[in-house]
Amino acid sequence: MTGRLHEAVSWPVRTARLTLRPAVADDLAATWEYRRLPEVSRWLARAPARSEEYGEHFLDPDTLARTVVVELQGAVIGDLMLRVEDAWAQAEVADRARGTQAELGWVLHPEHAGHGYATEAVRALIDLAFDDLGLRRVTAGCFAANEPSWRLMERVSMRRETVTVRESLHRSGEWLDGMGYALLADERRSTDAAGPAPGT
Numbered sequence: 001m002t003g004r005l006h007e008a009v010s011w012p013v014r015t016a017r018l019t020l021r022p023a024v025a026d027d028l029a030a031t032w033e034y035r036r037l038p039e040v041s042r043w044l045a046r047a048p049a050r051s052e053e054y055g056e057h058f059l060d061p062d063t064l065a066r067t068v069v070v071e072l073q074g075a076v077i078g079d080l081m082l083r084v085e086d087a088w089a090q091a092e093v094a095d096r097a098r099g100t101q102a103e104l105g106w107v108l109h110p111e112h113a114g115h116g117y118a119t120e121a122v123r124a125l126i127d128l129a130f131d132d133l134g135l136r137r138v139t140a141g142c143f144a145a146n147e148p149s150w151r152l153m154e155r156v157s158m159r160r161e162t163v164t165v166r167e168s169l170h171r172s173g174e175w176l177d178g179m180g181y182a183l184l185a186d187e188r189r190s191t192d193a194a195g196p197a198p199g200t
């Protein structure tokens with residue numbers, strides 16, 4: 001099953017170093033290779049113990065429809081999520097808020113961390129969210145302790161909107177703080193116009 005993400009974009013999307021394309025069932029093994037690692041699954045919503053269990057989720061048509069894989073020289077090094085959502089709205093205008101924003105997510109093989117690949121891929125994902133899908137806002141959230149993730153959000157000019165206190169239960173049994181970030185389409189335009197900040 002393909003969704004709006006897969007249909008509205010002219011794939012593959014190429015960046016300076018990477019290729020982004022819709023996930024397919026054959027990407028199961030390559031994504032499991034890094035998603036099975038404890039340092040990766042530590043922060044993710046699911047930490048399946050076996051590839052069969054992972055496959056049940058990955059191969060769900062809804063999961064595939066919102067997943068984009070990131071390739072470096074033909075090899076899958078990570079995956080991204082773009083889940084189109086309704087914005088909150090009052091009942092009388094709820095129609096106009098449907099499908100106007102998206103939650104983003106990202107996972108990178110740790111072997112490829114530290115080179116700016118996630119930043120490059122997420123920048124491209126944000127571009128297609130605004131330019132191809134015509135969305136007005138993108139959001140992302142993480143545990144506050146997941147510093148690489150919120151540092152990535154800041155590198156791509158997302159704005160910290162919420163800091164929550166011990167509201168999310170981690171599988172360790174601990175209630176952890178969370179962070180929420182967002183970026184509006186018109187903010188992205190003004191960031192682009194201003195150019196990159198010195199030193200970035």
Ligand SMILES: CC(C)(COP(=O)(O)OP(=O)(O)OC[C@H]1O[C@@H](n2cnc3c(N)ncnc32)[C@H](O)[C@@H]1OP(=O)(O)O)[C@@H](O)C(=O)NCCC(=O)NCCS
Nearest residue numbers: 040043106107108113114115116117118119141142148149
């Ligand atoms: C979150 C995650 C994708 C971030 O990966 P990352 O490697 O830190 O991010 P990038 O690939 O953008 O690399 C950025 C790093 O490379 C450096 N870098 C090198 N070249 C760079 C370039 N050309 N552009 C940008 N950064 C570059 C940056 O300085 C940064 O290093 P620093 O954090 O020491 O300052 C990764 O930690 C991950 O997959 N974690 C597990 C899954 C997860 O937590 N997902 C999110 C759940 S909310």
